Amino acid sequence: MISLAGRDILHTWGKFIFTGFGLGLLIGVTLIMAGVYRGMVDDAKVLMDNSGADLWVVQKDTLGPYAESSSIYDDLWRGISIMTGVARAANVTYLTMQVRHGDRDVRAMVSGIAAGGPGLPGWPPYLVSGRQITRGHYEAVADIATGFRLGDSIQIRRNQFTVVGLTRRMVSSGGDPMIFIPLKDAQEAQFLKDSYAIRQQRRRTAENPAFNRPGVPGLLDAVIASQSVNPFVNAVLVQVENGHRPEDIAQQIRKWKRLTVYTRPQMERILIGKLIATSSKQIGMFLVILAVVSAAIVAFIIYTLTLGKIREIAVLKLIGTTNRTIAFMILQQAVALGGIGFVVGKIAATFSAPFFPKYVLLEPLDSVSGFIAVVLICIISSIIAIRAALKVDPAEAIGG
Amino acid sequence: MAEKGIRIRGLKKRYGSGDTAVDALKKVDMTVTPGEVVGLIGPSGSGKSTLLKCLGAVIEPTGGQMVLGDHIIYDDGWKVKDLRALRRDRIGFVFQAPYLIPFLDVTDNVALPAMLAGSPNSDARKRAMDLLQALDVGHRAKAMPTQLSGGEQQRVSIARGLVNRPPVILADEPTAPLDSERAMAVIRILNNMAQKFETAIIVVTHDEKIIPTFKRIYHIRDGVTYEEKGKGRAFE
Ligand SMILES: Nc1ncnc2c1ncn2[C@@H]1O[C@H](COP(=O)(O)OP(=O)(O)OP(=O)(O)O)[C@@H](O)[C@H]1O
Ligand SMILES: [Mg+2]
Numbered sequence: 001m002i003s004l005a006g007r008d009i010l011h012t013w014g015k016f017i018f019t020g021f022g023l024g025l026l027i028g029v030t031l032i033m034a035g036v037y038r039g040m041v042d043d044a045k046v047l048m049d050n051s052g053a054d055l056w057v058v059q060k061d062t063l064g065p066y067a068e069s070s071s072i073y074d075d076l077w078r079g080i081s082i083m084t085g086v087a088r089a090a091n092v093t094y095l096t097m098q099v100r101h102g103d104r105d106v107r108a109m110v111s112g113i114a115a116g117g118p119g120l121p122g123w124p125p126y127l128v129s130g131r132q133i134t135r136g137h138y139e140a141v142a143d144i145a146t147g148f149r150l151g152d153s154i155q156i157r158r159n160q161f162t163v164v165g166l167t168r169r170m171v172s173s174g175g176d177p178m179i180f181i182p183l184k185d186a187q188e189a190q191f192l193k194d195s196y197a198i199r200q201q202r203r204r205t206a207e208n209p210a211f212n213r214p215g216v217p218g219l220l221d222a223v224i225a226s227q228s229v230n231p232f233v234n235a236v237l238v239q240v241e242n243g244h245r246p247e248d249i250a251q252q253i254r255k256w257k258r259l260t261v262y263t264r265p266q267m268e269r270i271l272i273g274k275l276i277a278t279s280s281k282q283i284g285m286f287l288v289i290l291a292v293v294s295a296a297i298v299a300f301i302i303y304t305l306t307l308g309k310i311r312e313i314a315v316l317k318l319i320g321t322t323n324r325t326i327a328f329m330i331l332q333q334a335v336a337l338g339g340i341g342f343v344v345g346k347i348a349a350t351f352s353a354p355f356f357p358k359y360v361l362l363e364p365l366d367s368v369s370g371f372i373a374v375v376l377i378c379i380i381s382s383i384i385a386i387r388a389a390l391k392v393d394p395a396e397a398i399g400g
Numbered sequence: 401m402a403e404k405g406i407r408i409r410g411l412k413k414r415y416g417s418g419d420t421a422v423d424a425l426k427k428v429d430m431t432v433t434p435g436e437v438v439g440l441i442g443p444s445g446s447g448k449s450t451l452l453k454c455l456g457a458v459i460e461p462t463g464g465q466m467v468l469g470d471h472i473i474y475d476d477g478w479k480v481k482d483l484r485a486l487r488r489d490r491i492g493f494v495f496q497a498p499y500l501i502p503f504l505d506v507t508d509n510v511a512l513p514a515m516l517a518g519s520p521n522s523d524a525r526k527r528a529m530d531l532l533q534a535l536d537v538g539h540r541a542k543a544m545p546t547q548l549s550g551g552e553q554q555r556v557s558i559a560r561g562l563v564n565r566p567p568v569i570l571a572d573e574p575t576a577p578l579d580s581e582r583a584m585a586v587i588r589i590l591n592n593m594a595q596k597f598e599t600a601i602i603v604v605t606h607d608e609k610i611i612p613t614f615k616r617i618y619h620i621r622d623g624v625t626y627e628e629k630g631k632g633r634a635f636e
Binding site: 001002004007008010011012030042311312315316317319320321325393394395397398399 | 449452453456458459484485487488489492495496497499502503504508512513515516517521544551560572
């Protein structure tokens with residue numbers, strides 16, 4: 001027996017390729033959507049991995065430092081670092097902002113890292129060029145995706161920083177590239193007000209009789225001095241010594257310091273389960289819509305192709321072709337169309353992924369499930385056409 | 401006498417029921433012996449297509465008897481379970497329009513019924529090729545149907561009707577689209593095939609050109625058949 005579907009496809013290959021191409025672009029968009037979601041998850045994982053932390057110590061009852069704002073005193077890390085089982089602990093700040101470079105600005109997550117050198121949690125684990133920060137002020141390491149180059153001068157709030165090193169794939173959970181600067185500078189950037197605001201604050205403090213007491217000289221100066229330093233950071237990153245369970249250490253810190261502590265699995269749940277939950281639902285909706293649209297297109301095309309063959313189908317039935325053979329022929333054509341579409345879509349997605357502004361991660365496994373979905377959709381959408389074909393009366397071939 | 405060819409006795413067909421019922425066939429009696437080509441002539445609406453459809457097992461008669469070869473296929477009800485296989489193995493169809501499958505080449509169009517009946521592709525194609533040669537279209541074996549002339553297409557569709565060596569061929573206006581020379585050629589082919597393969601052939605026609613070629617003719621009027629001795633001698 002010869003393949004009727006195959007012959008038909010070869011006969012009308014132009015129509016098939018053309019339709020398959022259109023369907024393919026739709027499938028390509030679907031694969032990209034899935035890739036965007038995977039990219040978001042990967043951004044979150046990369047953020048966790050690159051921080052080098054086993055535990056995140058944050059303000060009590062917050063989901064900080066990435067999903068909610070968190071603020072803790074910058075001297076807490078000392079107490080934590082001397083606890084048994086803690087290898088290293090370091091302050092860290094995160095601030096997403098526009099960073100100025102000449103006349104353009106870049107959205108970036110500025111991270112303040114504690115003095116101490118590479119290997120300390122929060123520091124970029126590797127550089128693609130240049131060197132790590134060595135001075136206590138005004139040096140920066142930037143992700144290559146910011147577009148900055150070594151030696152560039154960038155402006156963060158009122159201060160100028162020199163880019164001394166470049167990293168790759170250091171991003172925030174939102175996909176913004178990261179810039180690392182010394183902790184002190186970052187604290188200043190986060191909390192420092194402009195001079196007008198400072199003057200305002202001083203005036204208010206001076207007008208407050210509680211601080212400005214004639215009998216207590218020096219009190220006003222002390223209060224104002226305490227207002228102009230920023231003793232807060234967003235989190236303390238903790239590395240646990242080998243042989244200790246992070247969960248046990250987390251439990252100790254929670255108990256003694258009255259802070260909230262997250263382990264890696266917990267942080268992963270926050271980043272992926274909470275922070276990008278809405279986005280992933282949004283993408284899920286798009287995937288559903290795209291699947292429905294693809295199904296409608298396949299169904300429509302296969303139905304039209306089948307209607308165009310009613311007479312041939314009647315003849316085939318008259319000369320003894322079984323319903324099964326005819327149904328199988330239509331099914332094969334639908335699946336072939338899906339196959340062409342998938343190949344086109346996969347190629348289109350692979351080549352266009354790098355051009356998307358956010359990271360698009362095309363997982364082979366997603367392609368496999370995408371292919372299975374395409375095949376299933378094609379099978380389901382060929383049902384209408386198959387029903388129409390099975391209803392054709394062989395008597396029609398004999399005519400009136 | 402061994403039952404061969406086609407025998408129809410008292411065949412009836414009523415479309416619909418109640419007030420709108422149409423008695424398309426009232427009393428059809430017909431015998432076609434193997435090797436014989438018989439003409440079936442009648443005015444429009446007389447029941448010719450209905451009779452072919454009953455014989456072709458695509459609609460069910462309402463009464464009577466039909467015998468194809470040595471099989472009683474209908475006796476106030478189907479006597480054959482698999483009508484599809486019956487059509488495939490025992491009946492060849494030739495239509496007014498050739499109705500070739502556009503996506504198969506000429507050889508495979510002819511070979512398809514044999515393949516459907518389970519013959520290996522090479523056997524089926526070999527038989528198709530032999531028939532195409534016999535019908536003088538062997539040189540077009542690799543062409544697609546749309547590349548053929550009307551007469552060539554018609555001969556290809558005759559070859560398709562013959563490929564399973566059916567004991568019965570039903571032809572509905574097979575010469576309508578052809579000029580008289582081609583029409584006569586088709587009738588000659590059908591006569592040759594009938595004799596060569598012991599096939600019983602019924603040709604429904606309006607075509608004045610070919611009517612004189614039949615040795616026997618059945619007239620049908622308002623669903624009733626009358627036999628007439630034809631004057632056809634051309635193909636004896
Ligand atoms: N499916 C049907 N339902 C109801 N009546 C039908 C149906 N098919 C045919 N008829 C009626 O049966 C009668 C015989 O029709 P049939 O098609 O057999 O005629 P015919 O001899 O082939 O005519 P023509 O030469 O015009 O093709 C006609 O009166 C027709 O209206
Ligand atoms: Mg008719």
